Amino acid sequence: MxxxxxxxxxxxxxxxxxxxxxxxxxxxxxxxxxxxxxxxxxxxxxxxxxxxxxxxxxxxxxxxxxxxxxxxxxxxxxxxxxxxxxxxVEPDDHLTVAESLKREFDNPNTADLKFLVDGKYIYAHKVLLKIRCEHFRSSLEDSEDDIVEMSEFSYPVYRAFLEYLYTDSINLPPEEAVGLLDLATFYRENRLKKLCQQTIKQGICEENAIALLSAAVKYDAQDLEEFCFRFCINHLTVVTQTSGFAEMDHDLLKNFISKASRVGAFKN
Known part of the structure; x- marks a missing residue:
């Protein structure tokens, strides 16, 4: 119906x-x-x-x-x-494949693998991880462990990464999406990297623009770097008065001023 x-x-x-x-x-x-x-x-x-x-x-x-x-x-x-x-309106017992996968994320009743991050568990399924991610395809191939400790990334970031493998989407604020961008770069997950950049673009503001620009440079996200730079130029007066600009890395500041000068930001 x-x-x-x-x-x-x-x-x-x-x-x-x-x-x-x-x-x-x-x-x-x-x-x-x-x-x-x-x-x-x-x-x-x-x-x-x-x-x-x-x-x-x-x-x-x-x-x-x-x-x-x-x-x-x-x-x-x-x-x-x-x-x-x-x-x-469908019968209650009708679920698509995608809906079924979403429902099983972090389900301790069906999972055969646990990730221990910041003292908390995230439940997952080995076969799905190996299907969806090249990193897990190799790291879990001969592994019989049912618990994997993760210290490189925070709990919200790693949980968002695993949830992405089940849902093909992310739901994070831009500041957390920067951490997920780091993970996506580390695991060479190009689609996830693009989704992170989209989230960061949607959440950019004068206060976090320099931090996001710095992250884009660090993780070699060129499209995001250009977007953040243009945002900073369009809001230059406010951005240059933020604590992020005052604490800006020396090399990044030098490159920013040079590039801003070339686009005519200091004409007046």
Whole structure:
């Protein structure tokens, strides 16, 4: 059964130049119901906001809800209750291959391998890791160990890496994505490296721009390096007043000033 309300509109968040309750939140999903005059947005951090008509009241500014998805906003607050996206109702026992893999991530009941990171376990499946990652294909080939201790990377970063192997997506703030970019470079996971760069681009701001530029240079992410450099040039006055700029590595600072001069940043 398919359900769709024709009065709903989905707006691609990539086309939104800037929207946020505090001008720093990164929006990944936004939708609106014209008939109910209700709108909702979901941030990169998983928070859901709503504004518009709410049970007879007018909410002018985006209001933080307790929901985890935008669908719940329209189901709870819109009159009548609607859905902004096409829904497919399937039997409870029907799961696609991708959905089944996502469900099994970090499942101690079916896992045959545990990673010990920062004193905490992450449960995984050897066969899937070997299928999805060249590093594991070689390191687990003749290994009979069921516990692997990992000290090179933090728990959030390594968990995100393993989850990526199950879901083909990442969900990290830009600062953590820098650590995952380091891991992706170390394991030569080029697709993961691209996803990390996309996440970092979405989360860049004046305060972290220099740190992200430094990370891009360190991990030889040339596209990300150029993006961060252009951001710094476009926000040069604010960026040069941040603590990150004051603590900038000498060689990186020298190269930054030289490159900025060549593009005319200091004409005035």
């Amino acid at each position: 398919n359900l769709l309300h024709s009065g709903l509109t989905y707006i691609d968040p990539r086309k939104l130049h800037s929207w946020a309750p505090d001008n720093t939140v990164q929006i990944i999903e936004i939708a609106a119901c014209h008939s109910a005059h209700t709108s909702a947005a979901k941030t990169q951090g998983g928070h859901v906001y709503m504004w518009g008509q709410c049970r007879g009241q007018s909410v002018v500014l985006p209001h933080l809800t307790h929901f985890s998805c935008t669908d719940d906003v329209f189901a709870c607050f819109a009159t009548p209750a609607v859905s902004w996206r096409l829904l497919s």
